[in-house]
Amino acid sequence: MSKLEKENFVDERGKEGPQAAMEKALxxxxxxxxxxxxxxxxxxxxxxxxxxxxxxxxxxSLRLAxxxxxxxxxxxxxxxx
Numbered sequence: 836m837s838k839l840e841k842e843n844f845v846d847e848r849g850k851e852g853p854q855a856a857m858e859k860a861l862x863x864x865x866x867x868x869x870x871x872x873x874x875x876x877x878x879x880x881x882x883x884x885x886x887x888x889x890x891x892x893x894x895x896s897l898r899l900a901x902x903x904x905x906x907x908x909x910x911x912x913x914x915x916x
Contacts, residue, residue, distance in 0.1 A: 854899055857899065857902070858895045858896075858899060861891075861894065861895035861898050861899070862888075862891040862892065862894075862895045865890065865891040865894045865895065866887065866891055869887065869890075871887060876888065
């Protein structure tokens with residue numbers, strides 16, 4: 836991942852839809868738990884930065900899926916068929 840790609844990765848994701856802000860927050864939270872920030876990725880070797888972002892994106896994706904399924908389940912319980 837080039838420096839330009841690293842700089843624009845999360846910013847560009849924010850333009851994709853209503854869940855983008857939550858996805859960005861989850862990515863940042865994952866990185867913080869690992870002792871990094873988005874800005875820190877610029878200082879890391881490309882391979883390490885890419886691995887961290889891959890892990891962070893997988894984490895964010897799973898958490899978003901969990902939130903969506905919880906909301907769907909809650910709607911199903913509260914709305915009569």
